[in-house]
Amino acid sequence: MECVWCNKKIYPNVTWSTFLYPEKLAPLCHSCQGELRWIERADCIDCGRQYKDGAKKESNRCQDCNRRRETSQQFLTKNRSVFQYNEQLQPMITKWKYRGDYCLIEAFRAPVQEGFKTYFSDLNADTIAVPIPLSPQRLQERAFNQAEAIAQLLPLPTCELLKRVHGEKQSKRSRKERLEASNPFQLFKSTNKPVLLIDDIYTTGTTLQQAAEILIQSGCPEVSSYTLAR
Template sequence: MEVLSSDLIKGEQCLDCSRWESDAEWSGLLLQNESLYQYNDFLKEYLARYKYRGDYALAKPFAHILKNYIEKSEFDIVIPIPLSNERLYERGFNQSTALLEEAEVRPSCLLTRSHSEKQSKKTRKERLQQEQVFQLGEADVKGKRIILFDDIYTTGTTLRQAAKLLREAGAVEVSSLTLSRG
């Protein structure tokens, strides 16, 4: 698990979560986020090869730790953060879904995503001001404990938007797990 330096911690939370929790609109939606690795130059290049150059086999080294983490978690549903149809067509696969499948975790693809500019092209401010991009189909999440899964936690906006939608639909608890934390 990622361990943050003490200057990035406020009480029991990281500074980022503390900021989110101080905003009434976002407070209490996401129980917690756990990141397996710190995002660094090596992981940046590794994930770029995986996501943008289609080197699907690069998911394998993460399978064991991801499977172990999820097996120890209490949840009803694991939902990968979806790509828009356009982004899925460009890449040929959803990197988050593929990581879960490689770890032998059955993902529940209950969310869809509208197309927008690539997150990596947006500034932090633009990401934080982004409107809701997710939709939930006919799936019943009432009373469910959900783990959202994504490859990279940058600002937390994506995960919190998904958590907000799921909580509004009746999920009792939403946590998130990311491969890395930027």
């Protein structure tokens, strides 16, 4: 089998035990896998941010989340993410999402499922997964929704509750523009079940907060979020 990222052949280890019970081959080769870094601790209990090693931790919430709490802009119960958005992951997500190399989801399958078990073991039993939608134009362009692809890896029922209005790509805006931008989402269907929002990258959290705001206002009891990277 070939590594989904570098396309080099992956050779299985042959020992007596793997000979008898063949290992399941990982989708990434050893060197590509090695560069991916998990987020190991949630230094901010709200957004799941991990400070750089050695950074001083003053409270268990980060500045952004504290500010949001003070202005009652905090709509998410919590956010958790799987990977650090580093130099290995960034080109992988770019190729997956913008170039549209759908198969790369295989590289994320096991980590996303494992992370879900770790972070959301206490999740309410009737929680539904809601992927952040793309605008119809963008969906046509990409031919798949990356958030939906992640949501389908989880053992939760997936539901489309939101619609997105076509606009500038989030990644093309500056931090300030993002924080000030008006809400791009509209309610499509309301729900009375708790919701887990799914997206690919958590940067400032604005997108997820905006989506959560709409869901909360329409009567959803609780909204958390889970992303592939931050």
